[in-house]
Amino acid sequence: MKVIIKEDNVQGGKAAFEIFEKAIKSGAKNFGLATGSTPETLYKNWVASDLDCSELTSINLDEYVGLKPEDPQSYHYFMQKHLFDQKPFKKTYVPDGLAEDIDAYCKEYDQLIEDNQIDVQLLGIGQNGHIAFNEPGTPFNTGTHEVKLTENTIKANSRFFDSIDDVPKSAICMGTKNIMHAKKIVLLAFGKEKAHAIKMMIDGPVTEEVPASILQLHPDVTVIVDKDAASEL
Numbered sequence: 401m402k403v404i405i406k407e408d409n410v411q412g413g414k415a416a417f418e419i420f421e422k423a424i425k426s427g428a429k430n431f432g433l434a435t436g437s438t439p440e441t442l443y444k445n446w447v448a449s450d451l452d453c454s455e456l457t458s459i460n461l462d463e464y465v466g467l468k469p470e471d472p473q474s475y476h477y478f479m480q481k482h483l484f485d486q487k488p489f490k491k492t493y494v495p496d497g498l499a500e501d502i503d504a505y506c507k508e509y510d511q512l513i514e515d516n517q518i519d520v521q522l523l524g525i526g527q528n529g530h531i532a533f534n535e536p537g538t539p540f541n542t543g544t545h546e547v548k549l550t551e552n553t554i555k556a557n558s559r560f561f562d563s564i565d566d567v568p569k570s571a572i573c574m575g576t577k578n579i580m581h582a583k584k585i586v587l588l589a590f591g592k593e594k595a596h597a598i599k600m601m602i603d604g605p606v607t608e609e610v611p612a613s614i615l616q617l618h619p620d621v622t623v624i625v626d627k628d629a630a631s632e633l
């Protein structure tokens with residue numbers, strides 16, 4: 401893993417954008433994208449750039465079960481607001497949180513990822529080491545699946561909702577198999593509360609108890625952290 405330490409999330413977002421920009425200019429077409437607080441500075445740089453995204457395809461990591469795309473807390477809405485409204489892509493995919501047959505839908509999403517191999521996959525990380533919503537204990541090598549969110553994640557994400565009771569209890573998310581299939585992975589983490597997860601991901605054993613530790617086995621991972629998130633390295 402290549403680790404880049406930046407002063408803060410502004411510098412980190414800029415460094416991440418440079419990787420995406422270089423990939424796009426070199427012909428990369430398929431991007432795996434993430435939501436949450438972490439990628440916001442990257443998306444700000446992306447929106448401010450003159451990059452033409454009309455030939456690009458994006459495939460997002462996850463979506464809450466039960467939220468409509470127009471729900472302001474949904475990941476569909478987040479992506480529209482932070483990137484796609486300003487930078488239209490050729491095709492954008494975010495899992496359908498309203499899918500009726502979730503198992504069948506997950507298989508379709510796996511096929512989508514299989515048919516459009518991701519050139520650069522963006523990831524954040526949870527305080528417990530989750531990537532996408534693959535929580536500790538999720539078997540490695542799973543495909544897209546429905547996941548019950550842990551109390552820890554529900555609590556962390558409640559800041560985006562009026563009350564903790566409004567946070568959906570499950571999500572549809574890519575599995576580690578889908579993530580590991582990407583040609584290149586860029587993981588971002590900012591803030592002291594991510595420091596332990598970053599330490600475990602980089603220096604700890606590869607274990608399902610720290611889902612992000614699987615990235616040690618991928619040949620092309622760049623981790624961009626700020627000083628706080630790097631403080632336990």
Ligand code: F6R
Binds near residue numbers: 435
């Ligand atoms: C979001 C996602 C999650 C977040 C993680 C960190 O699409 O897959 O794994 O990356 O929960 O969230 P933030 O960035 O809000 O700290």
